Amino acid sequence: ACNEEGGSDPGDEEEPAETEDPAEEEEPAEEEEPAEETSDEPVEGGELIGAMDTAPAGVFNPIFYSEAYEANILDFTHESLVGQNDNLEFIPELAHDWELNEDQTELTLYLEEGVTWHDGEEFTAEDVVFTYESIASPGYVEAGGIRTAFVTPLEGYAEFNAGETDTFAGVTAEDEYTVTFHFAEPNVNPLYYASYSIIPQHVFEGVAIGDMPTHAATLEPGEVIGTGPFAFTDMVEREQYVLTRHDDYWQGKPYLERITWQINDQSVISSLLENGEIDFVADPSGVPAADYEMVSGYDNVEIIEQTDFGYQLMGFKMNYRTTEDVESGTINPNNWVENPNVADQQVRQAIAYAIDRPGLVEGLLYGRGSVINAPIAQQFWAYTEDVPQYEHNQDTANQMLDDAGYVDADGDGWRDMPNGDEWVLDLAFPTGNQIRERSAPVIEENLEEVGINVNLMQPKEMTAYTEDIMTSDDEQEIDLYLIGWSLGSGDPDPSGLWSIEAAYNMSRWNNPESDELISQALQAPEAFDQEYRTEVYGEWQNLFATDLPAVLLYAQNKIYAFNERLNGVDPLPYAFANNPHLWWVSDAQ
Amino acid sequence: MYKYIIRRILIFIPMLFALSVVVFALSKAAPGDPFTTMLDPNIDRSVFEERKEALGLNDPIPVQYFRWVSSAVQGDFGESIVYNQRPVMDLIKVRFWNTIYLGIVALFFTLIVAIPIGIYSARNPYSLLDYGATGFSFLGLAIPNFFFGLLAIYFLSIQFGWFPAQGTVSGTDVSGLEEFIDRIHHMILPGITLGLAGTATYMRYMRSEVLDVLGSDYIRTAKAKGMSDRNVLYKHTLRNALIPIITLMGFEFGVLIGGAVITEQVFNYPGLGTLFLDAIINRDYPIVMALALIFGIFILVGNLLADIFYSVVDPRIRYD
Amino acid sequence: MDVKDLKTYFYLDDQKVARAVDDVDLTVNAGETVALVGESGSGKSITSLSIMQLINKPGKIVDGTISLLGQNLLNLSDKQMTKVRGNDVAMIFQEPMTALNPVYTIGNQISEVLRKHKKMNKKQARRRAIELLKMVGFPRAEDTFDEYPHQLSGGMRQRAMIAIAISCEPKLLIADEPTTALDVTIQAQIIDLMNEMKEKLDMALLLITHDLGVVAEYADRVLVMYGGQIVEEAPKKRLFKESKHPYTSGLMESLPSIYKEEERLGTIRGTVPPAHSFPKGCRFSSRCPHAMDQCFESNPDLIQLDHEHSVRCYLYTDE
């Protein structure tokens, strides 16, 4: 259940491997006052209507949900032990304190006391144990769960999952308010594993894991129970999802009485904002870049623009899997077949020079984005600009291609392979993201300007497309592909996307040096030091940008817009909904 | 007449069977299985195999068909692939009535507009209103309904704010009459959009049928009997003119459902049409199959009703 | 009933005018059966429809008077006319298959008239309708009352039509080719029935037909129509024995008989010209074996040969 949202919403992106997407549901318990705040005192009461362009599929259970629209609801209803702040550092949430042992194999967290679930029950360490046990339990994957990455490094996972033991040794409750995570091996970023949203044991106890996805407490308003500031109380399916204030919220009663998510077509959202029918539009799509100008002209609307937590890229299909491997589902680099069309590093670099990335940002993104050079979210401490930049330069590109021997041998106006063979690059791209779709012909044109014959392939719908690139990459047809990743905020580790054997390594980039660096960055105990990791990741990013399995194109800006009557908004780098209990509206009666 | 109806119903059953076979065959023609879309590399392939085995996807096709049909008869269409294994029936339930209501509004609009205007046109051919109606029906047939929908949203909803642009209700806290009015208010634009083409068609049909009937011998007889114009129109003309229209109405169900796929999309209306389209895009075949079957049943029942109604209106059909 | 100078024209698309009925005079007295004969397209039906004022666009009654019991029907309003139709004048049409509304029962269609003109209530109308059905020879009249037209045979439908027509005991019954679509044995029944009803109710009967046999059998007086005009008028016997107009004679000649043995039939060459392009002079001139120069010049008037016989032909202008 990878959740590429292939829908019609422009600007929506794919999520990468599960290792990277959990942070979405985290609420850092940041105590600082909202940044750009008016001097007015917050008032209690009032309601808010938010818009999203696609309805949630309907699974409101943190351990089973799969997409950003469901996350929009869960962001308000469920909480984790730890959250993240603006700098992506972990901060206390349901756990007010924690301790780590020397070799980072044991993490003990001390929970807030007096936290109540929406139904009034008390939140305890047992709930935490229950949540992790559920994810680790046999049958979880079969039931459709995709969050095993949070439990695999924990001690005893394999045995518990195989049904060999009855108790999960990975997470244990020391007492009612103390819980310990036991890692099988020293862990570089243990808090990340403690950042998963907690579900109530008293509600799900006795429910077989296989039944959980269809249980009322997963699906139905009023039955979905969390500890968050708002409870999911009502819905008109596919139209309205109502969140009502949790009066006993442990961080204090939220100001707003009610927040309603309304599903509106992208085409009308901007105008609904203008006439005040909706109050905010945020994740996952926000306001389309094209509408920025128009929306910013509305007197009653404020805009927050920030870099997206992800990037778009054009990958080079450097190797193909063999048919047998595809059929058996194995990923074995030793069997891979090299793609001669893009095998030459110099050629890949030349292509990078040939693409006018600032132009893309300026044109297709209406300037609302940035060129990105390394495959780590810009907001992370690990990101570095200190890599080869490939500024748009056709002369350089031409020069490099000439040097590499890719010249027009037969005089047809297109460059040929050094051995004189025809050189045609097949560029594949998916439908769904309008901007990306539009970038394909632009890239084609850019490359043709330096004499590279590019064949634009028929765009496919997202699911079919990823299937082509990932699972049937033996067809040996695709040379270039477009894809976008939105990244998790928990840890910058790029292994899910770029380690050699990662399924999402769509380029089939086979550079042992890269794997070496990636694992080095996670190597205990050196990696306990963030400085060290920063350094290693810097090196890796350099390697990436030099060897260039993909040209990173741009990172689109998220454009959040909300009615000025809404106060207290303080988005995180990766999410709009941050401390919604502090939101208030100036016109509440 | 009962015989006729019974026969009509008996024909319905093999059609239903054939329909289910077609739907099933179509879904089996789909490349891959539900799990090819589950790309998650962290899940072991053998898990898929187990689940396939458990779902019986490796059984012989007739066995699979039989299982599908027998559970479908009990209202169990399996689980959605994309919507996190939610039972297909649950997903359909929520949207089913929305589409039915929308269809009713569209049909209501169609009839309420098309029939009186069609009659008027036929009785006053080449009058101003007749030309107007003809112009309207030409335009109504020439404008793609999504385009009409977009224009309607833009002008009537956004510029003038007369109607809500989307959804079926404004909020969750209204009830009773208020809710009813609210729902109707929400359905007007999509209803008109959906009914537009039908209105145009029926207006023309009605006109030509009434003209036809007005020229027939028995109308001359009625006039020769000294019947008043009103009587001639309401008693002798209408019933005869409506007979062919009723037959057409059977087909209208199909048109409405097809139209609903697009119209619901335009208005972001949570009905079966949007569900179907989502399922198609996501290749969520359990939903596609269930909906195709349901749509087929709609149409078959529509035809059945039309035929039965037809036999009520036209005595000639009753005894054959 | 008296019809004078009746002119009904059709204004066709291309500026042509079809003079379907042109200067027709016709009188029907009470208790009398008058036959109107002529070939197809000679204007018989239009004459009768004009009397009923059931001419549809693009046709129009251009001129003339139609007086029924001294009242000029052409001066009546639409509403007044609906009171006359079916009540004072009734009509039977040629096609029994299509002249009844297929979706209503026979009974319904009869009682409708009674309720309208005789202001009967439902029950009375039903009783009377069943009486009428019996009168026109339905043995199971009660059942027939609830039957639909498609359940009846052609002859039965025509009888039902007659029942409708006589239900209000009209002064004048117009029968436009009432038996053409029926078989001879049924035809005999129907015409007998009409005559019987005529006698019983003392109606005037205008019988329109192209079958000279029927005319010979049942009419009192005969009018021969050609090209929208009456070309000869005479009592039946005189017409058959001493027809004057070449057209009438031609018709007689061309009719095979079961009692005579003729080797060859006489014929009239050519066909009836369409109503929008009659020859300039006498309308029959193009087919007439006796046509003289004069005939191609102008159309002769109807000449009164004696008090009961008149003819429209230049052959007799001198006499």
Next chain:
Amino acid sequence: MDTETVKTPNNSPEYTEDKSSDEVGKSPYQLALRRFMKNKLAVIGVVTLVIIILASLAAPLLTDHDPTDSEMLMIERPPSSEHILGTDGSGRDNWARLLYGSRISLIVGFSAMFFTLIIGVILGSISGYYGGKIDGLIMRFTDLVLALPFLVLALTIMSLVENITITLFVTIIALVSWPNLTRIIRGSFLSLREQEFVLGARSIGASDMRIIFRHMIPNAIGPIVVNATLMVAIMIIAESGLSFIGMGIPQPQPTWGNMLTEAMSVRILREHWYTWIPPGLCILVTVLAINFIGDGLRDAFDPKSNQR
């Protein structure tokens, strides 16, 4: 009796009616054409359609732009001398897309009609002519296809294929839209089959093929041609509808339908009329023109019908 027996000399030519001379010797097709030409709306329809077809053929002469060429820095530009109708969201020239789009819209409309017509004529004539079992079989099959709405069936089939090309698109549309035409043709054939002239043809020993092609199809030509014409209009609309929901001819190939999908935003509707009005109008005008022609044909072939 003194009147002479009037005899027509047996072998002498008959008097024939005076027809206006221009109608003499005109075949029914010529007469239909004359009636058609008298119908003002229909003629306007033909002229309009011819202009549109010519424009689409002459597209390269009317614009220098490539309809699939994106100019990244020329996105959503208002009309200028360079871009007569401005550019779309991918920086492609709207005018060029309109012209080239007409090609695809027309190709889709006409070729779908053509395929449908072939299927419809073959199945309909077999069914209507031979009747009996084969008729029953074909009609049940037709009913079955009709039991699923056009769009639902088309979408379902489209979801089965991965790469939608124009040919495939047209094929799918034709595969789901033949039943109506088949029924119409069968209906005509069924009634023609019992007509005396068909019996007459059989009585002189004409073969089935001859009867179908020489006698029945020409006499069913009215409904066939009319419905085929209207089919083109329906197909053009269907293409635009499918494009709208993203299941039509894929970008960057221009069609009027997928040009219109750009209008799925209030901003475009409000500020960029030049992006959506032209394709919208083109669909409207083309479909209107075709419907006018269809109506004209109906009246021309069947002057009695009073449909307008």
Next chain:
Amino acid sequence: MATVEEKKMTQTEQESIVKVENLKKYFPIKGGILKRTIGHVKAVDGVTFDIKQGETLGIVGESGSGKSTLGRVILKLLDSTEGNIFFEDQDITKLNNKKMRPIRRDMQIVFQDPFASLNTKMSIEQLIEEPLLIQTDLSKDERKEKVNSLLKVVGLRPSDRLKYPHEFSGGQRQRISIARALAINPKFVIADEAVSALDVSIQAQVLNLMADLQEEFGLTYLFISHDLSVVKHISDRVGVMYLGRLVEIAPKKAIYEEPLHPYTQALLSSIPDTDVDREREVIKLEGDLPSPSNPPSGCAFRTRCPMAHERCAVERPELIHKGDGHYVACHLYDDEA
């Protein structure tokens, strides 16, 4: 009168050209819940007769009595249910379409409706040429020649060749139909109500033409009509049909002067005649023609017969010869035989 005499002579010498034996044609009636065949319309129910070379056999009967069906079955435009059809001593009952083709040269049909029996989309030339094209291998010029001569024969101008049916009146169209039927020199022509739709004056023209052609080409006619006077005028022998059965068949004179069957008598008496002086006694028949799907038992006519007795209800009368080629199917004459 000489011609008539001659004809009579030749006729007796000639062998029969068409012979039908116990011919039956049942149309199934579908009904019931499953649309099964629940009965049959016995359109033609056991008809036996023969037609001699060069003669005209008239068939009369009321609407629905099976006249047209009989004609179509003989031409094999419809398949017979039972019985045999011989054409020139060849049994054609079981021949398939292909084997029939050469035989179709010799048998032709002219239909009732002059508006429906010509393909309006073909010119007169194409129409008349079509049989030549199918049945002969004449060259184009020869065919043209032949078309011209045929048009002359039926009294149309060669210049009419290029016209289309809609430009002709009913009588002229009927002439065209006749020309078309004659194109391949058939020996046997069925005229199914060929003049019924025409006005009397036109009807006379066509009847005369048919008589002339018979003389000229030595044709044999099966002349179907419901009009007794017309049948009398043209036929040599006349058969009377009632509900799919032949109730009487005899030379013309015998039928019209001494009809035997009560139905024939009634039929004759109900024809209105133009002879205004003749006093006739009309035998009025009660009721309508019963439905051919459910004919009365025994003698089908008994329900309307003024002389019916018990036997008529049980036993179906067979055609019996009453001498001089006069056959009748009625129990009144059984015992006399």
